[in-house]
Amino acid sequence: MGTSTVLGTRALNRATLARQLLLDRAELPALDAVAHLGGLQAQEPQEPFVGLWSRLSAFDPSVLSDLLTGRKVVRTHLMRRTVHLVTADDVLAWRGRHTAMLRQRVLGTYRRELSGVDLDELAAAGRAVMADGEPRTMTELARAVAGRWPEPGPRPLGEMLIAALVPMAQLPPRGLWRTRAGVRNVMLSDWLGREVDPPAENGSDPVGQALVLRYLAAFGPAASADLRAWCGLAGLPAAITAVRARGELVAFRDERGRELLDLPDAPRPDPDTPAPVRFLPAFDNAVLGYHDRGRIIDDVHRGLSVAGERVVLVDGRVAATWTVTKDDTVTVTPLHGFSRTDRTAVAQEGQALAAFLSDDDSDRVRITEPGP
Numbered sequence: 623m624g625t626s627t628v629l630g631t632r633a634l635n636r637a638t639l640a641r642q643l644l645l646d647r648a649e650l651p652a653l654d655a656v657a658h659l660g661g662l663q664a665q666e667p668q669e670p671f672v673g674l675w676s677r678l679s680a681f682d683p684s685v686l687s688d689l690l691t692g693r694k695v696v697r698t699h700l701m702r703r704t705v706h707l708v709t710a711d712d713v714l715a716w717r718g719r720h721t722a723m724l725r726q727r728v729l730g731t732y733r734r735e736l737s738g739v740d741l742d743e744l745a746a747a748g749r750a751v752m753a754d755g756e757p758r759t760m761t762e763l764a765r766a767v768a769g770r771w772p773e774p775g776p777r778p779l780g781e782m783l784i785a786a787l788v789p790m791a792q793l794p795p796r797g798l799w800r801t802r803a804g805v806r807n808v809m810l811s812d813w814l815g816r817e818v819d820p821p822a823e824n825g826s827d828p829v830g831q832a833l834v835l836r837y838l839a840a841f842g843p844a845a846s847a848d849l850r851a852w853c854g855l856a857g858l859p860a861a862i863t864a865v866r867a868r869g870e871l872v873a874f875r876d877e878r879g880r881e882l883l884d885l886p887d888a889p890r891p892d893p894d895t896p897a898p899v900r901f902l903p904a905f906d907n908a909v910l911g912y913h914d915r916g917r918i919i920d921d922v923h924r925g926l927s928v929a930g931e932r933v934v935l936v937d938g939r940v941a942a943t944w945t946v947t948k949d950d951t952v953t954v955t956p957l958h959g960f961s962r963t964d965r966t967a968v969a970q971e972g973q974a975l976a977a978f979l980s981d982d983d984s985d986r987v988r989i990t991e992p993g994p
Contacts, residue, residue, distance in 0.1 A: 629874045632893040634917040635938045640889040641840050642908040643677035644900050652685045656695055659907055660836050661708035664697055667797045669903035670707045675978050676900050683799040690794050697792040699785040702854040703727040710814050717789045717818040719829040723854050724786035732778035739771050745787035757793050757806035760784045789818050830861030841911045843874050843884035851913035897938035899971040904930040936964050950984035952976045956992040
C-alpha cells in the first residue's frame with residue numbers, strides 16, 4: 623500500500639483504542655496484556671492495576687501481584703528512563719538496547735556533577751557492591767561507592783547506577799496491590815536468573831527491529847517520531863528501514879501529511895465505531911505513547927498527560943480528569959460539559975471503578991462542574 627491513503631484523527635483514535643485494548647475489554651491473561659502493550663508506565667506503583675482493569679474483561683489484581691512476586695513481570699527503568707512494568711522476557715531482551723539512551727538521559731540531568739566520573743568504572747563498582755544479592759535503596763548503593771567518588775554526591779551517583787549502568791529490578795512489595803513500600807533494588811541478573819541479552823555485534827539491531835513491530839502492534843499507525851517518543855531511542859531509523867525492506871510494513875498519511883507506518887493486518891476500525899467510556903491511570907501508555915497526541919487529547923489539554931493527571935476517555939478522547947477521595951468516591955472533573963448520555967455512561971463506568979478500587983465497598987461517583 624502506498625502513502626496516499628489519509629487517515630483522519632478519528633480513524634487514528636479508533637485504531638489506538640483497538641490496539642490499546644480500550645475499544646473492547648480483552649479476554650487476555652494479565653501477562654499477555656503486559657506483553658502486548660510493551661509494558662505499562664509504572665512510576666506510580668498502583669496505576670498499572672487501573673490500566674489493566676480498564677483493558678481486561680476479568681482482571682484480578684492479585685494475579686498481577688503474583689506475576690511480580692513470581693518474577694514473571696518486573697518493575698524497572700526502561701523506556702524514556704521512566705519506571706515501567708514489563709515482562710521478564712522483554713526486559714532481558716530489551717534492556718541492553720536501552721543502555722546508551724539511559725546513560726545519556728541521566729547525564730542530561732547530572733552532566734556537570736558526573737563530569738569527572740568514568741562511567742565504566744562506576745558500573746563495575748556498583749556491580750561489585752550488588753554482587754552479594756542484597757536489596758539496596760538507591761541511597762545505600764550510592765553511599766557504598768561514594769568513598770571513591772565523593773564529589774558528585776549520592777543522588778547523581780545513585781541515579782546513574784540504578785537507572786542506567788546496572789540493570790536493576792525493583793523488588794516487591796513495591797508495586798503490589800494495595801501495598802505501600804519503598805524502592806529496594808537488586809540486579810536483574812540475580813532476580814531473573816540470567817544476564818540481559820547483549821547488543822548484537824554485527825550491527826543488525828534485531829532488538830530495534832522487534833521494537834518497531836511491537837510498538838506498531840500496540841500503538842500504530844504511527845510516525846517514526848511517535849516510536850521515538852514512546853521508547854526514547856534515537857537510533858531506530860535503520861531498524862525501520864530493515865523491517866520495511868522485508869515488506870512487513872504499510873504506510874499511510876495523516877491529515878498533516880506525516881507518514882504513518884503500520885502492520886498490514888493490524889486492526890484499523892471504522893472511524894464511526896462506538897467507543898466506550900474508559901478511566902485511564904496516570905501516565906497511561908495510550909496518551910504518552912506518541913509524539914503527536916492529537917489522536918486522543920486536544921492540544922490545549924496536552925499538559926495533563928505529563929502532569930500525572932488520571933483521565934477519562936469519552937468517545938475515545940480525553941474529556942475529564944478523575945481522583946479518588948478517602949471515602950472511596952471516584953470524583954470526575956469534566957474538561958467541558960457532558961451530554962446527558964455521556965454523563966450517564968461516565969457515572970456507570972465510575973461506579974464500576976469505585977467498586978474495583980474498594981473491593982465492592984463503594985460505588986460512589988461524583989461528577990463536578992467542568993474545570994476552568
